[in-house]
Amino acid sequence: MSLIRTDGLTKRFGPVTAVEELTVEVAAGVTGLVGANGAGKSTLLKILLGLLPATEGSASVLDLDVAREGPAIRERVGYMPEHDCLPPDVSATEFVVHMARMSGLPATSARERAADILRHVGLYEERYRPMGGYSTGMRQRVKLAQALVHDPGLALLDEPTNGLDPAGRDDMLELIRRIGTEFGISVVVTSHLLGELERVCDGIVVIDGGRLLQHTTTASVTAETALLRIEVDGDPAVLTTRLTETGIVVRRDGALLHVDVADDTTYDVVRDVVADLGLGLVRMERERHRMTEIFTDEAKGAHV
Amino acid sequence: MSEATPTGAIHDIGYRHYDGPRLGASYIRRSLFLETLRGAFGLGRSGRSKIMPFLLLSLMVLPAVVVGIVTGYFGFDELPMGYTEYVVNMQVAVTVFLGAQAPAVMSRDLRFRVAPLYFSRPLSRQQYVQAKYGGMAAALLILTGLPLTLLLAGALLAELPLGDQLPDYLRSMGGAVLYALVLAGVGLVVAAMTPRRGVGVAAVVGVLLVLSGLQGAVRAMAGEFGNDTFSGYTGLLSPYTLVDGVVAGVLGADSSVGDGPPGALGVVVFAVVVILLVVGSYAALVARYRKALS
Numbered sequence: 001m002s003l004i005r006t007d008g009l010t011k012r013f014g015p016v017t018a019v020e021e022l023t024v025e026v027a028a029g030v031t032g033l034v035g036a037n038g039a040g041k042s043t044l045l046k047i048l049l050g051l052l053p054a055t056e057g058s059a060s061v062l063d064l065d066v067a068r069e070g071p072a073i074r075e076r077v078g079y080m081p082e083h084d085c086l087p088p089d090v091s092a093t094e095f096v097v098h099m100a101r102m103s104g105l106p107a108t109s110a111r112e113r114a115a116d117i118l119r120h121v122g123l124y125e126e127r128y129r130p131m132g133g134y135s136t137g138m139r140q141r142v143k144l145a146q147a148l149v150h151d152p153g154l155a156l157l158d159e160p161t162n163g164l165d166p167a168g169r170d171d172m173l174e175l176i177r178r179i180g181t182e183f184g185i186s187v188v189v190t191s192h193l194l195g196e197l198e199r200v201c202d203g204i205v206v207i208d209g210g211r212l213l214q215h216t217t218t219a220s221v222t223a224e225t226a227l228l229r230i231e232v233d234g235d236p237a238v239l240t241t242r243l244t245e246t247g248i249v250v251r252r253d254g255a256l257l258h259v260d261v262a263d264d265t266t267y268d269v270v271r272d273v274v275a276d277l278g279l280g281l282v283r284m285e286r287e288r289h290r291m292t293e294i295f296t297d298e299a300k301g302a303h304v
Numbered sequence: 305m306s307e308a309t310p311t312g313a314i315h316d317i318g319y320r321h322y323d324g325p326r327l328g329a330s331y332i333r334r335s336l337f338l339e340t341l342r343g344a345f346g347l348g349r350s351g352r353s354k355i356m357p358f359l360l361l362s363l364m365v366l367p368a369v370v371v372g373i374v375t376g377y378f379g380f381d382e383l384p385m386g387y388t389e390y391v392v393n394m395q396v397a398v399t400v401f402l403g404a405q406a407p408a409v410m411s412r413d414l415r416f417r418v419a420p421l422y423f424s425r426p427l428s429r430q431q432y433v434q435a436k437y438g439g440m441a442a443a444l445l446i447l448t449g450l451p452l453t454l455l456l457a458g459a460l461l462a463e464l465p466l467g468d469q470l471p472d473y474l475r476s477m478g479g480a481v482l483y484a485l486v487l488a489g490v491g492l493v494v495a496a497m498t499p500r501r502g503v504g505v506a507a508v509v510g511v512l513l514v515l516s517g518l519q520g521a522v523r524a525m526a527g528e529f530g531n532d533t534f535s536g537y538t539g540l541l542s543p544y545t546l547v548d549g550v551v552a553g554v555l556g557a558d559s560s561v562g563d564g565p566p567g568a569l570g571v572v573v574f575a576v577v578v579i580l581l582v583v584g585s586y587a588a589l590v591a592r593y594r595k596a597l598s
Contacts, residue, residue: 071329071428079420079424081417081420081421084417085416085417085418085420086416087412088416089350090349094348099425101332101335102332102336102421102422103326103332103425104328104332104426105324105326120319146421182318183319
């Protein structure tokens with residue numbers, strides 16, 4: 001079963017094309033949907049919820065057709081909008097209970113699930129207070145809770161880290177990772193920040209101007225390279241000279257040395273040389289590709 | 305000695321999946337309807353928001369109780385205030401109730417952008433509007449129907465014959481349903497157009513009071529010129545005289561204001577306007593929420 005499948009999906013608003021010829025298949029797990037502001041991410045989410053009709057093409061979510069089975073999809077999908085959507089005069093508990101009932105849960109189950117999910121997202125005593133006095137971090141947690149309270153098969157999270165400070169971002173990303181692993185709920189999370197998505201996502205879909213730019217799994221994107229990154233406590237210049245003498249290709253980048261890995265013996269050679277020179281080995285690790293390279297590569301390709 | 309077992313410890317039992325029933329859209333619509341109805345009387349909301357609706361409900365009920373007691377005490381052979389004129393006489397309380405509650409029912413979801421959360425759930429826009437409209441109308445029906453019923457109870461306690469009372473009571477209850485539908489429609493549309501806090505209350509009360517005043521003024525002028533037909537049609541200007549006209553013309557009650565709609569054609573016009581108002585309000589609300597989505 002595929003989580004999301006789109007085929008030639010196009011959405012036009014008058015002369016503006018928000019999504020163009022998008023064909024993509026997303027598997028279960030945590031998937032990042034990346035694109036600049038206005039790339040068509042939110043439009044795509046609304047089409048997937050069956051709220052906006054597509055101009056052309058088709059799409060299915062949890063094997064349900066978005067054009068014909070909208071209500072069935074919305075029963076099984078949770079949606080966290082980008083914007084603020086919390087009335088200030090009710091408490092988080094009342095609000096989430098209400099939203100659970102609006103997803104079709106009977107009153108008793110709605111109360112149980114609301115209490116459970118608020119605890120899981122990390123809201124404790126404050127959940128009995130009116131939401132008007134909440135911090136941005138708490139508000140984002142409530143928004144997340146209402147999207148998960150009916151135990152959806154898929155959660156669509158639109159920019160969940162928006163407006164959060166670095167610590168809040170880390171908490172939110174950790175929570176998203178747990179939703180995908182511990183809770184077993186597939187997640188599609190949008191962001192315009194690639195760096196934060198590569199930490200939690202199994203796969204990344206990059207769209208730009210409504211078109212599919214790239215669809216990869218995080219593992220393949222951030223695969224190991226044939227480079228070893230070395231940092232020593234001492235003068236790297238001496239080490240560079242000695243390593244070059246042994247026939248290893250070394251590039252120096254400030255205090256860091258990048259060493260080409262020929263085979264496993266390279267590790268031993270580096271270790272021995274460092275020990276001979278009496279230097280402290282601070283770091284020796286295989287370098288990984290970074291997600292941002294997708295964009296730089298694409299940009300290069302576009303300009304050739 | 306065995307280790308002390310901690311009592312009342314919270315165990316993190318991890319995430320639990322939900323495999324209970326998922327009740328469909330009609331259950332959700334019913335829940336939203338009941339929640340709207342309760343919310344209109346401040347139930348399930350803060351203590352402060354209960355004051356206004358219950359104050360107005362007491363205000364609506366009080367005259368009915370007084371009339372009942374007075375009738376019994378002095379042994380009148382008919383009620384000093386008729387059933388069908390009750391709502392028209394008490395219209396200020398009804399208007400203020402609608403003005404205070406329609407924004408809470410309608411514009412809250414728009415102002416705080418809660419609406420997208422509803423629409424990302426199984427409920428359709430039409431069903432959402434049906435629940436909200438129905439909830440508001442039911443609240444108004446309670447507000448007007450309760451005093452009318454107490455009036456009947458008072459009359460029966462004063463030992464007035466049921467046969468004399470029942471026809472007019474039923475007419476007035478039919479009227480109460482129409483008042484509820486028309487006023488809820490007008491109130492919610494005005495509230496949906498003015499999502500800003502405070503503005504909605506003023507707008508709803510303002511529109512209804514101005515229409516009522518305008519109707520009175522135009523009717524007085526028409527009376528000066530002695531044009532009875534025109535005078536009758538002025539009832540179309542205010543929702544209260546409009547519904548009163550239908551209750552008089554279609555259900556056969558005495559008109560509370562002036563002579564009611566002029567002739568058979570007048571009655572048809574009044575009835576059609578009521579239907580158009582209700583259907584139009586519903587359509588306008590659905591259209592409003594289509595826009596609210598994006």
